[in-house]
Amino acid sequence: MSCDKDMKRDVLLLAAGLLPAARAGGVEAHLAGCPACAALRQAVLEERAALKEAGAPLLAAGRRFSVTPELTAAPARRFAFALAAAAACFAVFVLLRGEPRPVPGAPGGGMTPAPSGGFSVAEGSGPAPSDLLLKLSGRRAAPVYISGPRS
Amino acid sequence: MQEASDEQLIKAAAAGETAALGTLVERYKDRVLTFMAWHFSLPPEEALDMTQEVFLAVWKSAGTFRGESLFRTWLFSVARNVGLGYFRHYVAKKAESAGLLFGDEEFENIPDGAAGLLEGLEAEERRALVRGAVQALPDKLKAALLLREWEGLAYEEIASVLQVPVGTVRSRLHNAYARLLKSLGEKDL
């Protein structure tokens, strides 16, 4: 036999570290006397360990990202976007190497302020993608080439 | 020499060090790409464009990272904001509302637990099985699972990243674990 849906839900949440602390005591007490729920908890723990072991099935880009100083770049690339830090004395852009293709829409910089108060993102700041590069003077950084996984 | 932490790198990036940004891109590009593809249900090509936008936004707003949260939490919040800003003009929050389609506040039934389901398998076989089961989950569940299991965020942090109530995070993760238990239990050995 097995316990009701609500108890099984709480057992799973407990094993996954998702159960509010106020409810944990009751579930622990139940687990002590219920082999079925104890087995469920064990199964969830094993499942989580297996997830960690397997690693995330990450998508691989199959293209290359590169971050280079603007001076090494062609001026009007479809995949070039200006990157400007407030205090930075040089510009960088992220360039996607690959055949050009249409863009589905423009991002417009419409980021909403982040909620938690821990950080925020400036509303509407920064260039539109069509502005490509922000000209900033100053020192040049060495190019950094970042290769994605080859597909 | 010890490897620089994410938090050290983002501060260096804010001060204009491109190499620091490059290191962060290298560390996180596949994870952000995967998050964008899953959370917004995007094909990989579009997710890749969005990922570039995310790192552009990270660069532009690096100075606003105040170290009150983990860099990871901040990064995925920026990613989610970028995706949303993009979709606001594009498909009007379709991706965000898609969560409702599979009963975001519902807790799915859990199969009777059987411990030791994955015992006796070779490690490689077990990994392939688990990855396959994860791939088969709905995108929104995978995105929550990514933040929880592989990025190691607490569920309150996930709620803050995704801007959903903690109950929604609980139900998404609950449903992900329940579905995985079911599909692992049904595996043919």
Ligand SMILES: [Zn+2]
């Ligand atoms: Zn029970």
